[in-house]
Amino acid sequence: MEKLKQRILEQSSILSSDVLRMDAIINHQVDPKLTMEMGQEFAKKFAEYGITKVITIESSGIPAAFATAYELGVPLVFARRKKTLIADPDAYIERVPSFTKGMVTDIMVSKEFLSSEDKLLFIDDIIANGDAARGLIKIIERSGATLAGMGVVVEKSFQSGGRMLREQGIKVEALVKIASLDNGKIKFE
Ligand code: G4P
Ligand code: NA
Numbered sequence: 579m580e581k582l583k584q585r586i587l588e589q590s591s592i593l594s595s596d597v598l599r600m601d602a603i604i605n606h607q608v609d610p611k612l613t614m615e616m617g618q619e620f621a622k623k624f625a626e627y628g629i630t631k632v633i634t635i636e637s638s639g640i641p642a643a644f645a646t647a648y649e650l651g652v653p654l655v656f657a658r659r660k661k662t663l664i665a666d667p668d669a670y671i672e673r674v675p676s677f678t679k680g681m682v683t684d685i686m687v688s689k690e691f692l693s694s695e696d697k698l699l700f701i702d703d704i705i706a707n708g709d710a711a712r713g714l715i716k717i718i719e720r721s722g723a724t725l726a727g728m729g730v731v732v733e734k735s736f737q738s739g740g741r742m743l744r745e746q747g748i749k750v751e752a753l754v755k756i757a758s759l760d761n762g763k764i765k766f767e
């Protein structure tokens with residue numbers, strides 16, 4: 579998505595050789611029009627997959643996932659994050675480490691919102707090491723729902739998350755792939 583690359587160049591900043599600050603477009607402020615265009619791109623890529631629900635993880639995945647669900651005309655479910663959860667027989671819970679925050683959180687989806695009939699499209703803002711993604715995929719597997727694929731706004735392809743999921747046979751589509759953040763420069767793939 580050329581327009582998104584442009585916005586990343588204009589409005590993001592490199593925090594270190596592996597972290598890109600994107601608060602102005604993804605993690606703190608969102609541009610509704612640009613976000614709706616992300617949704618259109620994802621909806622196009624997964625139009626033929628019979629998607630019944632879009633799923634994401636709060637909080638930064640929600641805008642792009644919402645836009646995608648709107649385009650596909652299906653509900654959006656977002657996994658909730660908690661510091662730690664007590665066991666709940668009515669919910670799927672997985673523990674995930676967080677790359678940027680350096681801590682562990684639990685993600686939770688109520689059993690009410692996932693069924694074995696569902697064909698899910700997982701949308702997320704950024705894929706880095708894929709820890710959060712793997713946690714949600716475990717929840718999807720436990721629910722018996724089908725994961726049709728995953729759409730990510732930004733894939734940092736120098737980290738292993740996207741590649742590992744593809745190696746598992748999951749279709750992963752990225753709107754923008756960043757090959758490197760070395761030497762203070764954003765290098766797209
Ligand atoms: P992931 O690849 O599945 O996202 O898992 P990972 O554990 O690698 O990343 C955990 C968190 O760190 C995610 O946010 C992810 O979006 C964020 N993150 C990873 N790399 C970058 C980066 O270069 N820039 C920015 N801005 N964020 C990055 P989260 O913990 O799910 O939090 P939230 O943003 O949804 O609240
Ligand atoms: Na994030």
Ligand code: NA
Nearest residue numbers: 638639703704
């Ligand atoms: Na996220």
